[in-house]
Amino acid sequence: MAATTKYKSLCKKKEEIEGEIKELLDLLESQKGVGLKEPLTDAEGFPRADIDVYSCRHARHQISCLQNDHVAIMKDIEEELNNIHQQAREQKSQTDMLAESVSSCIDGTASMEIDRLPFAVVDRVDPGSPAAYGGLEIGDQLIEFGSVMSENFDGLQMLASVMQHSKGRPLRCVVLRNGRKAALNVTPNTWSGPGLLGCNIKPNKK
Structure with a gap:
């Protein structure tokens, strides 16, 4: 005082x-x-x-x-x-x-x-792809993908739009892997394979 x-x-x-x-x-x-x-x-x-x-x-x-x-x-x-x-x-x-x-x-x-729940799962990651370099693995469940979360997820087109707008820039991605959360930075970009990430994502069944 x-x-x-x-x-x-x-x-x-x-x-x-x-x-x-x-x-x-x-x-x-x-x-x-x-x-x-x-x-x-x-x-x-x-x-x-x-x-x-x-x-x-x-x-x-x-x-x-x-x-x-x-x-x-x-x-x-x-x-x-x-x-x-x-x-x-x-x-x-x-x-x-x-x-x-x-x-x-x-x-x-x-x-x-x-409390946030996964809204999609990664079921394919191409070797040498931006997804692979960013640390994504098969079986990873997406909790956050940039601004997309379970609360606002409305289909895979949202993910495609986020990737397009984040092309060449790191994109925060939170996944649930083996029961534990992991935060990754993936950078969507053109590469020798298909898509901007080189992985396949499918929505979880509601």
């Missing part, structure tokens, strides 16, 4: 007031130890001759004023400390909310990935 400029200024002023009060108390102590309570007159009611009565009265008056100032500034310091604590609580609350939001987003994304 960082102290504000105002808080530091108030603390400095408080120390200055306390320093002035101490100097005045030392002055009173030097006057036969009269302090704040000892009488400044003798038994007959005349000003004492053994001390500087004027200086003692003036010091006592200044101390009284400074004590009032000290009470006021301590109240200001308390209020500023409350403000600092409140700001810290608000910042922590905002940080916690952001962390919770990010965590929820990550958890939600992970959940979506786990």
